[in-house]
Amino acid sequence: MARSPKVVEERAPGKRISALKALWPFLQPYKLNIIGAGLALIFTATISLILPIAARLIVDNFSADNGEMLSQHFTTMLIFAGLLALGTAVRYFLVTRLGERIVADIRKAVFGRMIGMSPAFYERVMTGEVLSRITTDTTLILSVVGSSASIALRNVLIFLGGVVLMLLTSVKMSVMVLWPIPVVLFPMMILGRRVRSLSKENQDLIAESSGGASEQLLSAQTVQAFTHEDRSRAKFDEVTEQSYRSARRRILTRAFLTALVIFMVFSAIVMFLNMGSQDVRTGETTEGGLVQFMIYTIMVGGAVAALSEVWGELQRAAGATERLVELLTIQDTVQDPDEPEAVVAPVKGGLTFDNLHFSYPSRSDIPALHGINLDIKPGETVALVGPSGAGKSTMIHMVQRFYDPQVGSVRMDGQDLRELERSEFRKHIALVPQDPVIFADTARENIRFGRPAATDAEVEEAAKAAAAHDFLMALPDGYESYVGERGVMLSGGQKQRIAIARAILRDAPILLLDEATSALDAESEHAVQSAVDELAKTRTTLIVAHRLATVKKADRIVVFEEGRIVAQGTHDSLVAQGGLYARLAKLQFTDGVAAE
Numbered sequence: 001m002a003r004s005p006k007v008v009e010e011r012a013p014g015k016r017i018s019a020l021k022a023l024w025p026f027l028q029p030y031k032l033n034i035i036g037a038g039l040a041l042i043f044t045a046t047i048s049l050i051l052p053i054a055a056r057l058i059v060d061n062f063s064a065d066n067g068e069m070l071s072q073h074f075t076t077m078l079i080f081a082g083l084l085a086l087g088t089a090v091r092y093f094l095v096t097r098l099g100e101r102i103v104a105d106i107r108k109a110v111f112g113r114m115i116g117m118s119p120a121f122y123e124r125v126m127t128g129e130v131l132s133r134i135t136t137d138t139t140l141i142l143s144v145v146g147s148s149a150s151i152a153l154r155n156v157l158i159f160l161g162g163v164v165l166m167l168l169t170s171v172k173m174s175v176m177v178l179w180p181i182p183v184v185l186f187p188m189m190i191l192g193r194r195v196r197s198l199s200k201e202n203q204d205l206i207a208e209s210s211g212g213a214s215e216q217l218l219s220a221q222t223v224q225a226f227t228h229e230d231r232s233r234a235k236f237d238e239v240t241e242q243s244y245r246s247a248r249r250r251i252l253t254r255a256f257l258t259a260l261v262i263f264m265v266f267s268a269i270v271m272f273l274n275m276g277s278q279d280v281r282t283g284e285t286t287e288g289g290l291v292q293f294m295i296y297t298i299m300v301g302g303a304v305a306a307l308s309e310v311w312g313e314l315q316r317a318a319g320a321t322e323r324l325v326e327l328l329t330i331q332d333t334v335q336d337p338d339e340p341e342a343v344v345a346p347v348k349g350g351l352t353f354d355n356l357h358f359s360y361p362s363r364s365d366i367p368a369l370h371g372i373n374l375d376i377k378p379g380e381t382v383a384l385v386g387p388s389g390a391g392k393s394t395m396i397h398m399v400q401r402f403y404d405p406q407v408g409s410v411r412m413d414g415q416d417l418r419e420l421e422r423s424e425f426r427k428h429i430a431l432v433p434q435d436p437v438i439f440a441d442t443a444r445e446n447i448r449f450g451r452p453a454a455t456d457a458e459v460e461e462a463a464k465a466a467a468a469h470d471f472l473m474a475l476p477d478g479y480e481s482y483v484g485e486r487g488v489m490l491s492g493g494q495k496q497r498i499a500i501a502r503a504i505l506r507d508a509p510i511l512l513l514d515e516a517t518s519a520l521d522a523e524s525e526h527a528v529q530s531a532v533d534e535l536a537k538t539r540t541t542l543i544v545a546h547r548l549a550t551v552k553k554a555d556r557i558v559v560f561e562e563g564r565i566v567a568q569g570t571h572d573s574l575v576a577q578g579g580l581y582a583r584l585a586k587l588q589f590t591d592g593v594a595a596e
């Protein structure tokens, strides 16, 4: 539970069925469908309620002289059966389709929101948990919208209609069969509440176990390298067992609930049969009347039993809805302004860091950046250097507005990033991240990710510039080779070159290189370096590098230490100053040992 995401902790304790109301915005567009389904439902419920009357007429006409009458009743009953079948089919189609439609919409809405969440969100919530909510929780909602809700409604109608018709048939018999209902309802509510809280606990545990599992599976190789498989298994087993135990408690409670309901209902029926047969003997009612009443009783009893079953389902879905709505309404810490300024075109690529103070949300007491003032001219190449943890990558995050500074601002061509729409200004930024992300697709599509509209020829040109063309051609299917999930079929250097090609293809006025060439061998580094140099000539470039050889040619080198800028200048002037940079340079250039 150590890594239990905060969102889980923040969840309010089990809410009522009313949580399902939150589904309304998703249902609203399909009003016609809902009305159609509702009509079909009322239609079938009405026919179901009429059928017992037909049954009475048939029974009471068994001994009648007029056989024609009897066969007429049979024909009517057949027609009703046909209508019932048709109505049920229509209802099933409309309701189930509605369920599928809505779940598809919810999945899209949740994913659509999650993909745009800032990194601060993913520091608190594990991706596996989000996935579990998109899959498991939406499946619960599917079962409700696609069946339970209509079962519930049908049974409510049958229950109400049945009770009214029973009262019309015989008040005395009705009282006798109906008394157990309040007695049944009471334990149902008590136990129902327990089922609800257990099912929420169960869902939370499932989400937690998926969260943990996806993290472990994504790092399977590291887990194996450190021979942690047994610990991983034990941890997963424990959460899974916990979730099984809570499911078992829930099932047991529901089993008990079901037993109680069935017993109560059938006891009432037996008692009623006893009385009813006396009434037939004394002529107070006919056999047909008894049969009709009997059928109503079974229908009403069945409705109560079905409702108790469905109640649990509804509660489970209410929990699921609550969790999904939470994802849909959670406020991101970084938000686009309500009325964003338009990015002034053409973007020249100037960047200004103005008295920037920043600490990561999860470590609010430790400043990652402390009073940064830096003005980068359009077209300038600036290298950020300094010891590990000095705040260089954080600067790259700030340029993309992954986080907001606590004090100060970041401006692009003089425009505060907070005044712009993130998806708009990011169009003018190309990034080669520290850990290149490769998707489970072909090499070609991975490069095209930089600019989806690029032609094949442009993709290949970018690959050539990033010194990736040769190795790509050597792959079994060339550019069409599938590179595996997260690019597992590629080497670290190859992944970096694809990431660089992607950035080249993007052709943006601002280029961010975060340790972009750290995994390259000397030869490819040389090739890539000249491509990067070429690229840097025409755009603003921010390079983070440990190897000072790669940044020697930068227009300006900015030295970071503990979140502050401690020096800046060209390579030669910094070496002449004799500070931290000179020490790092001496280590790297004299001894030929990398500072890493």
Ligand SMILES: Nc1ncnc2c1ncn2[C@@H]1O[C@H](COP(=O)(O)OP(=O)(O)OP(=O)(O)O)[C@@H](O)[C@H]1O
Residues within 6 Å of the ligand: 123, 360, 361, 362, 363, 368, 386, 387, 388, 389, 390, 391, 392, 393, 394, 395
């Ligand atoms: N998401 C995060 N949440 C909390 N703290 C963070 C986060 N990312 C980085 N930090 C901290 O912020 C500081 C600056 O980190 P940053 O990644 O910017 O360093 P860096 O100079 O790029 O280091 P390196 O050269 O090792 O990549 C470090 O102390 C780091 O521990």
